Structures are given as structure tokens and as C-alpha cells.
Amino acid sequence: MTARQPTLLDVKELSALTGMSVSTIYRKRSLGESLPRAVKIGSAVRWRQADVDLWIEEQLEPAM
Numbered sequence: 001m002t003a004r005q006p007t008l009l010d011v012k013e014l015s016a017l018t019g020m021s022v023s024t025i026y027r028k029r030s031l032g033e034s035l036p037r038a039v040k041i042g043s044a045v046r047w048r049q050a051d052v053d054l055w056i057e058e059q060l061e062p063a064m
Contacts, residue, residue: 008046017052
């Protein structure tokens, strides 16, 4: 039995999920601003779906 591999998203997929443009994602990444944790594989940057889902949940505003 093999372990299930995590789903890795590219920057275009992250852009679609977050509503941020690709350039905004790269700018925020270079400035160290809040983004999901990234995985670097060679020169490629990818994001694990589970980390993106968690990061989105953390962005929720508190209930009024």
C-alpha cells in the first residue's frame, strides 16, 4: 500500500482559489507577507492543498 501524495497547486491554481493575481502572490511571497506555506521543488514553487485550505480558514474574520 502506498501513501497518498498531497495535491500540489501551481501559482495559477492558487490565484484562482484565493482571488489574488499571480503577480500579487509573487510580490507577497518576496515581501514575506501572509500566504500559505510553499513547497519548492527545484525552481518550481507549489502549494499543498491542505495548507491552502488551512490558510484560508485562518483568514476568516471573527464572528460579530
